[in-house]
Amino acid sequence: xxxxxxxxxxxxxxxxxxxxxxxxxxxxxxxxxxxxxxxxxxxxxxxxxxxxxxxxxxxxxxxxxxxxxxxxxxxxxxxxxxxxxxxxxxxxxxxxxxxxxxxxxxxxxxxxxxxxxxxxxxxxxxxxxxxxxxxxxxxxxxxxxxxxxxxxxxxxxxxxxxxxxxxxxxxxxxxxxxxxxxxxxxxxx
Numbered sequence: 001x002x003x004x005x006x007x008x009x010x011x012x013x014x015x016x017x018x019x020x021x022x023x024x025x026x027x028x029x030x031x032x033x034x035x036x037x038x039x040x041x042x043x044x045x046x047x048x049x050x051x052x053x054x055x056x057x058x059x060x061x062x063x064x065x066x067x068x069x070x071x072x073x074x075x076x077x078x079x080x081x082x083x084x085x086x087x088x089x090x091x092x093x094x095x096x097x098x099x100x101x102x103x104x105x106x107x108x109x110x111x112x113x114x115x116x117x118x119x120x121x122x123x124x125x126x127x128x129x130x131x132x133x134x135x136x137x138x139x140x141x142x143x144x145x146x147x148x149x150x151x152x153x154x155x156x157x158x159x160x161x162x163x164x165x166x167x168x169x170x171x172x173x174x175x176x177x178x179x180x181x182x183x184x185x186x187x188x189x
Contacts, residue, residue, distance in 0.1 A: 013070045021053035026077070028068040044068045048077045060084070090124075098150040099124055136172035143176050 013026040027047040034041045043063045050058045062080040066072060094101035099120045127149065130137040140155075141147050155175050165171045 011068070011070075013073055015074065023051040024074070024077070025049040025051070026073040028073055030068055034063070046073060046076055046080075048073075048080075093149070094120060094124060096150075097148060098153040134172070136169055136176065139176035140172040 010027055010029045013028070015024040015026075016022075017024065025048070027049075028045060030044045031042045032045050034043050044065065044067060046062045046064065046068055048060045048062075050060075052058070060077070060080065062076065064076055064080075066076055068076065091101070093099070101117065101120050127137075131141065141149070141152050152175070156171065159165060159171060159174060163174070165174075
């Protein structure tokens with residue numbers, strides 16, 4: 001992008017938000033070669049700099065197939081920022097809400113760490129589906145005033161270690177309503 005800038009092939013656009021005292025600077029180019037290979041894909045590149053009221057600069061860059069113009073750069077930036085926020089929330093959940101994604105899974109000779117990461121992603125996907133579609137899971141997750149998945153996993157683990165659980169439905173009912181609400185038997189084996 002800097003080479004294109006030096007050649008004068010980069011467009012500029014600035015938006016000043018007087019209400020928030022923020023400046024948005026866009027630098028963009030269309031039909032840029034993705035890398036230095038001859039058969040490389042042509043992409044559109046957007047550099048974005050946000051200067052806040054304290055004068056601090058925050059820089060982002062995106063590659064897109066959407067044609068960039070003065071009319072489209074702001075919406076592409078907002079979409080990119082939104083996607084970035086969603087990805088950060090997801091990785092924060094995977095690292096800090098009991099999925100232990102950051103744990104060192106260096107136990108295997110070849111692919112064990114990758115398989116553990118895949119299993120963590122799969123568990124997260126299943127939980128996302130349950131959170132959207134399973135009323136029992138929703139009640140179990142939202143039992144305390146400030147629900148966290150980590151708390152839910154600790155509760156599930158403690159019930160698995162002490163009680164005979166016949167079904168997921170019984171498990172989630174026990175978490176949401178207390179173990180006395182279900183006919184859960186102690187594991188005496």
